[in-house]
Amino acid sequence: MNSFGRIFRISIFGESHGPAVGIIIDGCPAGIPLQEADFLEDIARRKPGAKGTTPRQEADEPVIHSGVFQQHTTGSPICIWFANQNTRSADYEKQRDVPRPGHADFVARVKYGGFEDYRGGGHFSGRLTLPLVAAGVVAKKILQSGETPIQVRARIVEIGGETDIEKGLEKAIAAKDSIGGIVECEAIGLPIGLGEPFFDSIESVLAHAVFSIPAIKGIEFGAGFQAAKMLGSQHNDPLIDLSGRTATNHAGGVVGGLTNGNPLVFRVVVKPTSSTPQTQHTLNLASGEIEPFSVKGRHDLCIALRVPVVLEAVTAIVLADFMLLAQQSHLIWSSKKEASN
């Protein structure tokens, strides 16, 4: 449930206001140079501080507890761990009976029978994306270690309906409200044939991982929802050379569930942060009354701003797993040779 992957396999743990959050990476090959400093760049990209992001400041210092020796991966599980320090749990204890609109508060309470850690969203918190980013750093190293390095890059393409991101953000600030956005991710350098028909299609496994990022409510590949309006002769991407290159890329680099050698392109929608500064109404579970509700705690106005590095991370995690799985193709080719003799 809190694990993902087949060869390169991650398991996350922790709560927003507990002692720590962390991740175990199992199945990482031995011999990859790795030290704590390697995580800092991507961690910094996820950090709040910019306009529209939460004022909660955490040190976010990664500590490697296992799986690394003499600054290289050993092939054993890598445990990366982050202490929680800057927590203000009292904010949450007061509102225990007033589930925040748009949050998991109410459903978590029902699912776990009232035993959930409700402080700051507990295990449902976006803080859990921090260890995901750390695992993404390791996955990116695997992707870049092959003969053809694979690059994964995500960026915001729309906020509040505006492609001028600054403008979309100003809209939210003016409205004193949170706001949604769209993030696009691209991976280049992928070989042909990653993925499987049906249940382990590239789209299936990527979507599975991507929807684990809080606030994502949709994903589309290539032309995506625009494809509904297109004719087949428009949407089909004609093959133009033996390397698999196509004249267009409406398929977003995936055909029949497999990578086709063109850039893998997909977009995700990020809903507006549930914790809006606006006064809302919700049910008081103790009184049974609808009552006005104002957000306590410190929150992002536009969580989409912090999604790109997380989206890159889960994409890299998925692709690294597929690349490690694809190593078995060596056998295919030796069999093939035999067959053609």
Added chain:
Amino acid sequence: MNSFGRIFRISIFGESHGPAVGIIIDGCPAGIPLQEADFLEDIARRKPGAKGTTPRQEADEPVIHSGVFQQHTTGSPICIWFANQNTRSADYEKQRDVPRPGHADFVARVKYGGFEDYRGGGHFSGRLTLPLVAAGVVAKKILQSGETPIQVRARIVEIGGETDIEKGLEKAIAAKDSIGGIVECEAIGLPIGLGEPFFDSIESVLAHAVFSIPAIKGIEFGAGFQAAKMLGSQHNDPLIDLSGRTATNHAGGVVGGLTNGNPLVFRVVVKPTSSTPQTQHTLNLASGEIEPFSVKGRHDLCIALRVPVVLEAVTAIVLADFMLLAQQSHLIWSSKKEASN
């Protein structure tokens, strides 16, 4: 790779022009009334014959090979099997070196080293959705066997950009081209708390399964991509009673990855059928030349027309699996009682 599910687990096999296609369902509880006739209604809904669908006619007669005894499930794996009869493989053998635009022909050839069964798309064929529909019938029985029956229903909401479906279809017929569409699926009667935070969120697992349906290129839950344009105070669904009902359903029935007791609502985009009647261009792998290409074989003009029953099936499969997993919550409650003493 060709299996899916944790408790209710399916495995598909077969090729479009091989002897048969089929599915094994493992983990189905014993005692569910089941016989071959039960599959016919949903199979008929998937059948071609209507305007815009392929003229290939198959008997599609389900044969149960195992797991059913005296017209009830036994708790052992259920193998459901369909013979392929109406195949015209010669159509495909001629075009072996001319990969069809938009199809998996080229990538499959690279991935499998030329050993793939290329006739009619082989294992990549939409014909494999037939056993999926059969498994969906069994899953629906599980969903309907509880105290609160769960209903899953999908319908086309848009073809070629038109919500008047007939009009969208005429557009394709007039253009002598294939066309895309949007299908919406709704599940009602779900309890609160199905799903897990992070990797097994309802959205994650549903998206995983849904992208295994050929031609699906995007999925969105609730307000979906519209959420990118919304403010938090608009998107948040206020809780209005202790049953979990909310005033609006922009979340599509899923919060924090868990069902919230409201209808589960999502939409998928179906790309235009790759096999359009239009002349296209593609690469001849033998000559290395770009050449004109006309579709052989018998195909759908608008595959979206046949998607609803398949989408219902994979949705029911996913939800049945979650429901069987959720049985463990009994233990939660007994523990809870103990804790409160």
Added chain:
Amino acid sequence: MNSFGRIFRISIFGESHGPAVGIIIDGCPAGIPLQEADFLEDIARRKPGAKGTTPRQEADEPVIHSGVFQQHTTGSPICIWFANQNTRSADYEKQRDVPRPGHADFVARVKYGGFEDYRGGGHFSGRLTLPLVAAGVVAKKILQSGETPIQVRARIVEIGGETDIEKGLEKAIAAKDSIGGIVECEAIGLPIGLGEPFFDSIESVLAHAVFSIPAIKGIEFGAGFQAAKMLGSQHNDPLIDLSGRTATNHAGGVVGGLTNGNPLVFRVVVKPTSSTPQTQHTLNLASGEIEPFSVKGRHDLCIALRVPVVLEAVTAIVLADFMLLAQQSHLIWSSKKEASN
């Protein structure tokens, strides 16, 4: 539950007296020459007919339903199927309320609420080892396709406490009773390093698969239970050359859960066939009385005689899976090179 393996993954289905038994093999590389005739040799080794085996004669003709095209594997799931023909179900229907001692009749009835197919042991029947043998044939091909072919061979080493097998068998015939035995399996040619520390040790995964063979009640590697009587200086196998060869092989070719390049050697104990010709006593579930019981149906006197080819099959299945997983080590070495620069 009825599936096993990570890359090379099998799923079995069928009942002793149902229409068929069969298996799906997923994850088999493309390009391996395969046709129905390839199964016949191992199927013949499993067949009854020799002294001490059941008189039930089945054609055991394998039919390939998918995953093979032009006599080579395609990389898609391979479904191999065997019709059941020679069934005499009436034998079983009469004794429905009289669970056979040593069989799964009673526990299956409780587990499945009376819906189990009780004829001939249903899904618990030893007949399900037939598709396992078929999958073993495919696995052996994978093992033999590498540069160093891997050979798996099992043989009976003891029957009824006698290493002279004939003598052990005569003992059973004289006693008009069924009898147990010990089967030893050896795999040679394995590379160093297959397996994982802890949960996927070679011993763990092999034992998991081996205990799926009906009637197996114990497994030991190398010196096995004798190790309990040994001193460390006796049991330790001294390394004698850089290829990993050791002077002795008390470890049975596995150290720390990993293959060490020496022959993999293990033994399993096969309990006496539950269906003995002797009159026994059991509980009549309808009357609640203990009553004398005589076996109906046709059975083996010494099922151990038919175990070797089945044991080879599951061993080959496990080792093929480990070999396909080990392909990822290529990446390890390229990383290593980089690290040493």
Added chain:
Amino acid sequence: MNSFGRIFRISIFGESHGPAVGIIIDGCPAGIPLQEADFLEDIARRKPGAKGTTPRQEADEPVIHSGVFQQHTTGSPICIWFANQNTRSADYEKQRDVPRPGHADFVARVKYGGFEDYRGGGHFSGRLTLPLVAAGVVAKKILQSGETPIQVRARIVEIGGETDIEKGLEKAIAAKDSIGGIVECEAIGLPIGLGEPFFDSIESVLAHAVFSIPAIKGIEFGAGFQAAKMLGSQHNDPLIDLSGRTATNHAGGVVGGLTNGNPLVFRVVVKPTSSTPQTQHTLNLASGEIEPFSVKGRHDLCIALRVPVVLEAVTAIVLADFMLLAQQSHLIWSSKKEASN
């Protein structure tokens, strides 16, 4: 690879001389009372100090990093963590090129390309059984929370061929050598029907988990290897009442892969500790010469002495997982009722 279980799922990490060892437990129900003190009793049972055990003394203080709130489990992953303190790594660095006989040193070096953490056995160390014991404590709580509490208890039954354990131990001390033993485990209170035919038989899954304990080289259920010498009429356990009780228990409580309501009984063999005080010979990988070798570091003379609590732990982990899986049977029974109407 370092994870195990389907519902109650554990993932271990850490190395003998790294910063820490630990475990994540996923899938544990919410509401179970749990605090650090609960681990101490079983941890103490695993601790060295008695005659024949290592003088290395570790504090072994468990720290809960996640998944517990207000002294109850929350339903989120539980991370339990132990600092390593009393390490003397210099012992190991000197002997880098002299693989210890009977240890994983050589195979680990080959498998991980020289990047493994070789200090104190690294990730292969018996120290990793400490977090297993911790997970076992949680599993035992689940087993004891039902209406019929399930008890798991293991004990040494033989050391060095002696059932008088003290005598076996004196033998080793006199010989200045390490020595092997046999440990028996029993679980009582199990319901009928846990386990699955074939790949998830109780024996399969238990053996899988048990072989993850270092130094285990064999497992047998009930009569075990003695069954090879028995006749069917001797081995069969006659059913004597409707609760499933049998007159004898040669099956060790498992028939057809399923629990039958009688005590689950199995024995494992523990090989003599590889690190014997005796001088041995091994290969110097640098010089290529065979040379005498004496153990450095601090080690157990009879590791079997510390196995019982570890064996209980993995057994409890496996049984808790089966119990949580079995909750789905509720649905079976409701279907059954419907069917009988």
